[in-house]
Amino acid sequence: MRSTQCLLLFCVVAAAVPTAFFGRTPGEDIPEIKANDNRLPHGSLKDGVLTIELEALEGTWYPEQRDGPGLRVQVFAQPGRSPEIPGPLIRVPEGTEIRATVHNAIPGATLVIHGLHPRPGNPDETIQLASGERREVRFRTGKAGAYYYWATTTGKALPDRYGVDSQLNGALIVDPQGTRADDRVFVIGWWENPELRAMGGYPFTKGRNAIVINGRAWPYTERLTYGVGDSVHWRWINAAQGNHPMHLHGSYYTVDSIGDGERDTPLSSDQRRLVVTELMRPGTTMSLTWMPPQPGNWLFHCHVLAHISPGLRLRPADKEPSFAQGESHHAMDGMAGLVLGINVLPSRAPPVAKQSDLPLRRLRLTAQLQPGRYGKDPGFAFALQEGAGQLTEPSGRVPGPPIVLTRGQPAEITVLNKLPEPTSVHWHGMELESYYDGIAGWSGTPGHIAPMIEPGASFVVRFTPPRAGTFIYHTHLDDIRQLSSGLYGPLIVLEPGQSLDPERDRLMLISVRGPSDNTPILLNGDAEPGPIEVKQGVRYRFRFINITPHDPLLTVSLLAGSSPVAWRAIAKDGADLPVSQATGRPARQTVSVGETYDFEFEPRSADEIRLEVFRPARAASAQSQIVVPVHVH
Numbered sequence: 001m002r003s004t005q006c007l008l009l010f011c012v013v014a015a016a017v018p019t020a021f022f023g024r025t026p027g028e029d030i031p032e033i034k035a036n037d038n039r040l041p042h043g044s045l046k047d048g049v050l051t052i053e054l055e056a057l058e059g060t061w062y063p064e065q066r067d068g069p070g071l072r073v074q075v076f077a078q079p080g081r082s083p084e085i086p087g088p089l090i091r092v093p094e095g096t097e098i099r100a101t102v103h104n105a106i107p108g109a110t111l112v113i114h115g116l117h118p119r120p121g122n123p124d125e126t127i128q129l130a131s132g133e134r135r136e137v138r139f140r141t142g143k144a145g146a147y148y149y150w151a152t153t154t155g156k157a158l159p160d161r162y163g164v165d166s167q168l169n170g171a172l173i174v175d176p177q178g179t180r181a182d183d184r185v186f187v188i189g190w191w192e193n194p195e196l197r198a199m200g201g202y203p204f205t206k207g208r209n210a211i212v213i214n215g216r217a218w219p220y221t222e223r224l225t226y227g228v229g230d231s232v233h234w235r236w237i238n239a240a241q242g243n244h245p246m247h248l249h250g251s252y253y254t255v256d257s258i259g260d261g262e263r264d265t266p267l268s269s270d271q272r273r274l275v276v277t278e279l280m281r282p283g284t285t286m287s288l289t290w291m292p293p294q295p296g297n298w299l300f301h302c303h304v305l306a307h308i309s310p311g312l313r314l315r316p317a318d319k320e321p322s323f324a325q326g327e328s329h330h331a332m333d334g335m336a337g338l339v340l341g342i343n344v345l346p347s348r349a350p351p352v353a354k355q356s357d358l359p360l361r362r363l364r365l366t367a368q369l370q371p372g373r374y375g376k377d378p379g380f381a382f383a384l385q386e387g388a389g390q391l392t393e394p395s396g397r398v399p400g401p402p403i404v405l406t407r408g409q410p411a412e413i414t415v416l417n418k419l420p421e422p423t424s425v426h427w428h429g430m431e432l433e434s435y436y437d438g439i440a441g442w443s444g445t446p447g448h449i450a451p452m453i454e455p456g457a458s459f460v461v462r463f464t465p466p467r468a469g470t471f472i473y474h475t476h477l478d479d480i481r482q483l484s485s486g487l488y489g490p491l492i493v494l495e496p497g498q499s500l501d502p503e504r505d506r507l508m509l510i511s512v513r514g515p516s517d518n519t520p521i522l523l524n525g526d527a528e529p530g531p532i533e534v535k536q537g538v539r540y541r542f543r544f545i546n547i548t549p550h551d552p553l554l555t556v557s558l559l560a561g562s563s564p565v566a567w568r569a570i571a572k573d574g575a576d577l578p579v580s581q582a583t584g585r586p587a588r589q590t591v592s593v594g595e596t597y598d599f600e601f602e603p604r605s606a607d608e609i610r611l612e613v614f615r616p617a618r619a620a621s622a623q624s625q626i627v628v629p630v631h632v633h
């Protein structure tokens, strides 16, 4: 029954889309493309020489299910084997000579290959092959690091490719001499529907895209399994268009090196820092280390909601075979694209429960509905209550009220859902147990998986914040709509004995107003906020939060005239910066989606200054900035 349904759905979908991009024409013989998990290096390595053959050809790719929509794309392949996305992994020790025979087997297309050269390298050094042409290239690797090769048949630059040649990518990893690879390599790819793109300005959350990790989109991406305390090493390559702030749930990771494909720069111990979100721009790479502290199911995903929305699926969400079987599986149905699922197994030693001397804090967070707040669309808002205390004004203000907790003090937050639809709350940046992480149908351990919070129901969350800093709470269900409708707020953790001083502690939360496609950005809920009043000689802590749905390149600046004033960096994503990085610097910072940054600012003179939040335009009509006068007294 099920497979018949799938087949039927596939036929309906396949019939509705043009064959120019989708699948094979009947009778045509083009190979099926497999997903490449980048475990097995290509070629034979002998006496310091790697000999490989790379063939560029056309095939059919199934980024979702094998019986889902297929895409006709160009790829790299090992002759005689199934072509793969990403292309064959080239992985050798530093100093190896690579002898690659490349062959352009794409009919009627000129192939321009980048990246088959020593590192650090020149991005303009390319190899051009006419259709049918074959050539041998020889080069020595150069410096160890994570790199990639890529090609185009449309003459485009890497961040501009989107259609038939968007998957001509492969990883090129150069290992330091004498080391054994214990890492995994992930290549981000993005195929975008050329017909929809040609229409211009269409909301790509409603388009048909394939944004993939190693050739597959969520929930068909690989499941990774680790144990608590393992030292996990990953190399990420963004061989695609798009800015992707990559967010880890439930714990921090450390970025060990960053690169642009031609150069890979290891960070010294002084330059490394803990993050829960790190922005990857088009064409960049990063290597990271992560030690899972807690068992259970976790996610690593892009925080640009358009890149993980089910609306971008090739098979429209309403035509998806449902994963729901009795209990909710929001995690499978409700996301797509750039999401990786991780199962962490418990360690053999039982965890040592830390007792706290501090009394349990009991809070209640209520999600409420405000009909007609955004024209025909309702607004959503959070209200907060502590113990028997007053509910914060349920006036529908966004952001939600700050939840202020204390490091080391256990908190119990009852999330009560008064919306007419299910919801779920994620405690962004918080190190907690998987069950409370807020991904309905995923968070938790086998047999103990967190549900959605149904209308009228509540869900009790328990955690003890292990560090003081700036965090976020936000919905993680029907994300684009629920988030832009108002379900988010700042989550601040203070050191024991401290209280939030609204004079010195300035929350700067950036979000959007309402669920339309082209909605303005807000600073603390306001599109045109009033002046900021500060006093000379007083030390302020500015806590910046970007919880917009799709604005990964927001930049905040404190300017005097056209120049930034000075501030001191304190923390990123809730973790204090190491002393070597907690330094004074020009007051300008890109804050990507899902990042938080804390800066200390002490006004020194009564100069006229202003705070600017700059938003690179996504669409012609999107408002580009918020400018707030800062009055120094």
Ligand SMILES: [Cu+2]
Residues within 6 Å of the ligand: 242, 243, 244, 245, 302, 303, 304, 307, 338
């Ligand atoms: Cu993304």
